[in-house]
Amino acid sequence: MTLRHVTLLAAVLLFSKVQSQSNSKDVLFTIDDEPVYASEFIRVYNKNLDLVQDESQKNIDEYLTLFTNYKLKLKEAESLGLQNKTSYKRELDSYKKQLAQNFVTDTTITESLVKEAYDRILNEVKVSHILVRLPENASPQDTLVAYNNIMKLRDRAIKEGFDKVRKEVHNGQTIFGEDLGYFSAFRMVYPFESAAYNAKVGEISMPFRTRFGYHILKVYEKRKSRGEVTVAHIMVANKQGDSISNAAETRINDIYKKLQQGEDFEALAKQFSEDPSSANKGGMLSPFSAGQLSSQVFEEAAFGLKNIGDISKPVQSKFGWHIIKLYDKKPVQPFLDMKPELEMKVKRDDRSHLIDDALFDKLKLKYHITDKQPVLDYFESILNDDYFKRTWKLPNNFEKKQPLVTIGEKQLTFQDFGDYLVDSQRTGQAKSSFKDLISKLYHDFLFQNLMQYQEDHLEFENKDFANIVNEYRDGLLLFDLMDSTIWNASKTDTTEIENYYKAHKDAYVWPDRIDAVVASSTDQDVLKSVAKLLQKGTDLDTIKAKFNTNGKVQVIFTMSVMDAQNQALPPHFKFKKGISKIYKHNDSYVIVQVKDIFPSTLKSFDEAKGAIISDYQTYKENKWIDDLRHKYNVSINQQVLDKVRSELNNKN
Structure with missing residues (x-):
């Protein structure tokens, strides 16, 4: 999910739609006679009661004001026609397509792959490999040659020693012999990862294929993963223009000597650490695992500390100099804690092909598509070698109106698949038999159309999906409206911002x-x-x-x-x-x-500019809301509001 998606979801978090027991016919208020139902307000309030930090927002009347303002903004966005913008429609379609994956994916295979990934994360493997390069679309003849070559290398490695052969045959072009060191799940392509974790320590694997070619590998060691550490640090940042007495390295070494003299780490961190987020806490950092920080040097130094209380020598990162103290070491997080992150990684990894295969079978079953392919001989007969040159065209007498396959209420014809064949031509594509080519392309064509049909109808078939899409649709409108009306003020309201500063100088x-x-x-x-x-x-x-x-x-x-x-x-x-x-x-x-x-x-305008712009945006938004309340007629149904108060107060 992109940062923009995260921002939009945050923007609508307070106003998401979930099911409730309230009467859906009770109108809480109207905006220009457009009803807003009490049930929606109650759903929103109950869902977000524990999320809001401002106590005033837990007050029903205060929350109603926020909710009304939100609806007024949406009304204004629609009146401005923001929902008709091409960029809006494109963004919404993209999100719907992305979201649909979560609703149509086969959960059984996904959960199995997530559990497998977690089991592998618990351990690291130390591996070397030999690779005979081979294109993914290599011909059967080239594939056989590559396989025979890797088998010969395996025989040599068994007799002469894996490392010896690996070093001798590596040329960095057609054959690679590499020591990969330790790695864990998601660090290699999935077939390679599986081969490494399935191999026994000390054995040379049988040849296996990835998108890079044929491999053999040897696992030298398997060890438990390092898990998570909690450390504190004292940091001295590198600064330009430091005097000799205040240079970062000199300063950190002075602090380290005081530690060696027995002075307290936490006290020194409070006095001298230049990390403002941790200094007042004695240098304490949040727990982290390998790869989580942006400094590998810092991580290695932290994980290198063995015993609780150990203190590192000064180490330099891109941020400055550090002295690190170990407070705690923990194993890999429990499965349930890591599960959401693992699910995302699985869906982005080579493992996704297994998920796609399961999804393909699920959709065929749902829309009653048999495994028996339609008669594809006709398409084989009209292909020729021009296809591999990207110059192939459908013949003039092409039987375009012939039915091919039916998905739900949609009839696909020969024309649909014919157009797909034309579009699928690629330069440099290796030749293969027309029968195999047509069979593969039909598989891809059918899967693509099954997915598209499912996505197009998911909003009508799945209520949860429809609700989330509606939330995002509203959030996208609100984001664009706020961006153009309020958040962009620093670029468009220069004079007004300066006038605001002049009127409120005493605040800065x-x-x-x-x-x-x-x-x-x-x-x-x-x-x-x-x-x-x-x-x-x-x-x-x-x-x-x-x-x-x-x-x-x-x-x-x-x-x-x-x-x-x-x-x-x-x-x-x-x-x-x-x-x-x-x-x-x-x-x-x-x-x-x-x-x-x-x-x-x-403060001068330049010195306080950031705070001024923020305050001005708040001022402008409040004024804008007042204008919207004058532009649109908001009518509260007091009887329904009293009923809502009673219901919410009884529950809470």
Whole structure:
């Protein structure tokens, strides 16, 4: 599913349609005499009661306001004709086609493949292979040659050793001999994965074919998967223009030395980590498994920690430098937790061919299509070698009106299959017998038409499918309307945004800030000496050189323009120029040298632009809703509303 699909589904989440016991004939309100039923409102409210975070939205009257606003927006979208846009129709058709897969797929085979994938994820296999390249559409003669070659290589590998033969025969063009290392499910094409997991350790497999050609493989080891780890980290980001005393690598090494001196990891993370999402939690990260993070270096370092409490040496990723501490290790997630993700992967993988085969059989049964193919001799008779050159055409005397096969209420004719044959011509297609070619193409043609017929009628055959399509249809209209009316304001309403800023300047201010140096140490006496040197104007590099000697780090400096909430400052720190007293902070001691104080000031337009645009969009949307309420007549049925309140209050 695309990001756009996710956005649209989120947009309609509060207004999805599910079944309810309410009277479907009770009209809760009308918009220009168009009814909105109480049953729909009750369904929506009950479904989303536990999802809304704003307590005001749980109030029935407040929720009714949200729901009415939603319906007003849809009314406006339809009045503007957004449902007639080509892009809207194309997007909706694409979604319906994608969604239909979930309703027509054979669930039995899918569930079997999902369980198999999970069983394989529990283990990793270490494999090498030899491949004799062969095109998917290779001729029978070339296929036989390739098979004989791979069999000869297998005989050699048994006698001489797999690795020896693999290295000798690899040429990177027609034959590949590769050490693939460890892998798990979904890392290789499905036939290869199956061969690897079905093979015994130490044995050389029989030849098997994938879309790349013929393989043999050897499994060297099978081991349990690494599962999931929970770690914390201290991060120092790489920054341009750092001074020597504040360079990322120097800084992370200083922090690492303090850890070696016995200082607390969590306290150091709170003081010095530059990952804002984890620093105040002592560097703690959410649990993750292999491949889940965007940094392989970080993952390998994390999984490389063996014992709870182990701390890594500094490691560098694309984000900066890290010190990592291991808190927990867990095996692969339970099957039910992983099932939704596995289902998606199975449907995108080579395994989908097995699902397609099962679906083909299911649809043939549903629409009473027998396994007996219609007489295809006629199509074999009109084919010639021009087909393989992409120049073949239907003959002038083509019997286009002859019936071919009936799907439901749809009659397919010779013309339909003939057009399919013309369109299926491909340059460079390997020659095969016309009988085999026609048989394969008819299979594909029939499957395609069965799928299309099912999709075209699914909205009438399946209520759940129809409801979801309706949700998406409304969400798509709402997305386009909001995008053009509100969300695009930063590009089209430049003058209005600037005027909004001028009228609301007091809402955009910088807090009081200081230009400061914060010195941190676990030794209070060290900080007393540091304070005296700072008072004399001694530069930081000299101070560091004095106290951080013989591989021991006694003081770390943080330099920045800070507000009162900065993690380096002690709580309730009073802004005053000069050298502060010593504070106990984050299980350490700190002093603060305040070089300058910047009183609270208004932010310029550029400094506050992001917040201004967001606030302006909210302001514009509220005004727009007021305009819609004047444009369309909303009439609430108070008697039905009282009944709805009573029903909902009794349930909740």
